[in-house]
Amino acid sequence: MSAIELKNITKKWGDVTAVDNISLSVDEGSFVVLLGPSGCGKSTTLRMIAGLDTASSGTISIAGKDVTSLPPAARKISMVFQSYALFPHLSVAENIIFGLKVRKVPAPIRQKRLEKVVDIVGLAGLTDRKPSQLSGGQRQRVALARAIIAENGICLMDEPLSNLDAKLRHDMRVEIRALQQRLGMTVIYVTHDQAEAMSMADKVILLRDGHIEQVGTPEGLYGKPETLFTASFIGTPPMNLVELANGPEGAVVLGGSDHVVFKGPGEGRVLGVRPEDISLSDDSGLLVELTAADYLGADTILNAPVGNQIIQIRVPGRYRLGEKNRVHLTWPQEAVHIFEKASGKKIENSNITTGKVGNAA
Amino acid sequence: MSEHKGSMNRVYGWLLLLPAMVFLTAFTYYPMVSTFFVSLFSDGTATRPSVFVGLENYQFLLEDDIFWKVLVNNLWYAAGTIPTSIAIALMMAIWVNNRLPARGLVRMAYFTPTVLPMIAVANIWLFFYTPEIGLFDQIGSVFGFPSQNWLGDPELVLGSIIVMTVWKEAGFFMIFYLAALQSLSPELEEAAHLEGASRWYIFRRITFPLLMPTTLFVTINAVINSVKMVDHLFILTKGGPDNASSLLLYYIFEVAFSFLDEAYASALTVVLLVVLAIVAVGQFTLMDKRIHYR
Numbered sequence A: 001m002s003a004i005e006l007k008n009i010t011k012k013w014g015d016v017t018a019v020d021n022i023s024l025s026v027d028e029g030s031f032v033v034l035l036g037p038s039g040c041g042k043s044t045t046l047r048m049i050a051g052l053d054t055a056s057s058g059t060i061s062i063a064g065k066d067v068t069s070l071p072p073a074a075r076k077i078s079m080v081f082q083s084y085a086l087f088p089h090l091s092v093a094e095n096i097i098f099g100l101k102v103r104k105v106p107a108p109i110r111q112k113r114l115e116k117v118v119d120i121v122g123l124a125g126l127t128d129r130k131p132s133q134l135s136g137g138q139r140q141r142v143a144l145a146r147a148i149i150a151e152n153g154i155c156l157m158d159e160p161l162s163n164l165d166a167k168l169r170h171d172m173r174v175e176i177r178a179l180q181q182r183l184g185m186t187v188i189y190v191t192h193d194q195a196e197a198m199s200m201a202d203k204v205i206l207l208r209d210g211h212i213e214q215v216g217t218p219e220g221l222y223g224k225p226e227t228l229f230t231a232s233f234i235g236t237p238p239m240n241l242v243e244l245a246n247g248p249e250g251a252v253v254l255g256g257s258d259h260v261v262f263k264g265p266g267e268g269r270v271l272g273v274r275p276e277d278i279s280l281s282d283d284s285g286l287l288v289e290l291t292a293a294d295y296l297g298a299d300t301i302l303n304a305p306v307g308n309q310i311i312q313i314r315v316p317g318r319y320r321l322g323e324k325n326r327v328h329l330t331w332p333q334e335a336v337h338i339f340e341k342a343s344g345k346k347i348e349n350s351n352i353t354t355g356k357v358g359n360a361a
Numbered sequence B: 001m002s003e004h005k006g007s008m009n010r011v012y013g014w015l016l017l018l019p020a021m022v023f024l025t026a027f028t029y030y031p032m033v034s035t036f037f038v039s040l041f042s043d044g045t046a047t048r049p050s051v052f053v054g055l056e057n058y059q060f061l062l063e064d065d066i067f068w069k070v071l072v073n074n075l076w077y078a079a080g081t082i083p084t085s086i087a088i089a090l091m092m093a094i095w096v097n098n099r100l101p102a103r104g105l106v107r108m109a110y111f112t113p114t115v116l117p118m119i120a121v122a123n124i125w126l127f128f129y130t131p132e133i134g135l136f137d138q139i140g141s142v143f144g145f146p147s148q149n150w151l152g153d154p155e156l157v158l159g160s161i162i163v164m165t166v167w168k169e170a171g172f173f174m175i176f177y178l179a180a181l182q183s184l185s186p187e188l189e190e191a192a193h194l195e196g197a198s199r200w201y202i203f204r205r206i207t208f209p210l211l212m213p214t215t216l217f218v219t220i221n222a223v224i225n226s227v228k229m230v231d232h233l234f235i236l237t238k239g240g241p242d243n244a245s246s247l248l249l250y251y252i253f254e255v256a257f258s259f260l261d262e263a264y265a266s267a268l269t270v271v272l273l274v275v276l277a278i279v280a281v282g283q284f285t286l287m288d289k290r291i292h293y294r
């Protein structure tokens, strides 16, 4: 039985369809990330699960029970808001035990649970402060503590790290994931940051314009993107997506040399290959001229314009331009993804060489 | 060098403060001080020049029955208007802050009393309160109530003035509460809601405490307004009947410009200023401790 299940959920705001017929399920104790660009309906989906917004149609069930029409409090879930939503006039301790007080949990039990969670999230010694006297990271911890003290088992988080600086964001990422595993919580986590999703999730649900683009493990989304959108959204830098044209002997890069990337028609198709799968070669492959090198420490990102497209290549260590700018690019055949440009869908390997244009899987 | 720069900065500082200081001194502090001095002298006439009488004017004040009556009136007036108008303002603000149809229209309707000129307001209410043909008596007669002389009956007149004041002030204070409510993040309420808090609980533990700075501001305004009231009395009652609706400032006005006793009016004014100062200091120190400022 799934901890949370959405069936054909749609949400309309007037004419705008924020969420369009989404179905998904979340296993108990798993960490599921709703990923997507801003405005794709992540928050709306999460808020419908919480009961803060009501779905226009469809059903939501939690632990096998239909909760579609239940108020938020009856759903037994906790939530961490992007703004943290801490009560500014209450102390850290009062903020954390707010819900216990509402539910009239006796004071000694409240105190015990408070001590426990304060310890877990590392807020010891700060419980008498007001939220305004805390740093961003500490406020984040208070919000987490308030979510876990209820011991609901399900926690929803809406971009909880977006107000933190890069270093802290990374630390909290690790901590939240560890906390989730230690407490065995079921977490639905919303973010627009694919790196966050990749590093934390058991399962990533990639949203686009209110519908589900692809569902899978981080490795699945990274290694087997089913659409152009997925390919362009996952990875930094993302997958190279270059348009192809028909050459005399097979598909060639549009505006590039006559190097045949595969046998078969190229027009209307897009070649996808990750920067890290490309290697430089002296004699064979696609001939390019390197124009820029972005040194990142462990590796360097090279830019190679082909026609009016740019191919990025990740090479280990430092690569200096000027030494050798004219190079050939090669990549293993299994690293190649071919998409149909019009539909954005992946073309299965078996159809690449034989298939005509538009004969996608 | 740096010392020179510092002293120049100080000159600039004072220059920037100068205009405000000139006007405050000319129109606030100088009149206050001179009022105090005038209150220590007898009232001069053409034949009898004013002489220093010390606290004689204050002595007279203690024995002045009308002063005491007016003071008590003013206390009742304050007690009747301040809590009621604030409570109504808060309720209206919360109601208007909700998603309701024609919200803009409702907001404007509540605010209208505030933008109307005081004299116009008084005239409208004069019509409401007119015996026999006024709005209240006409409505009352439908339900079989006898006609009342709302503004002519010493028992009713202060109450009638209070009702009118509440009507006027509540809309004004509502605007402040509305602004404060809109600056509160809706996520706070949602977070509390998720924890199972009822609307009343959320109001009591979240909304109301966070509105405290506004409440303090509004309360001070209400107190000041309660001793500033004079224009309505002009139109409606002239303080009568038998001073039953006269308030402090109106009495001061009468003493100064009808009875032309400048010295005694000054003494009354000093008393009023002292009372106001005590109230303001009290409010700030008492409430400051309990208020959470963001």
Ligand SMILES: Nc1ncnc2c1ncn2[C@@H]1O[C@H](COP(=O)(O)OP(=O)(O)O)[C@@H](O)[C@H]1O
Pocket (backbone or CB within 6 Å): A013, A016, A017, A018, A036, A037, A038, A039, A040, A041, A042, A043, A044, A045
């Ligand atoms: N309360 C609302 N009223 C009207 N439109 C809304 C409201 N909330 C969200 N939307 C619209 O729904 C779409 C999805 O919003 P949201 O779920 O907040 O996106 P995300 O969290 O993925 O950035 C957006 O187009 C947004 O403008």
Ligand SMILES: [Mg+2]
Pocket (backbone or CB within 6 Å): A042, A043, A044
């Ligand atoms: Mg969002």
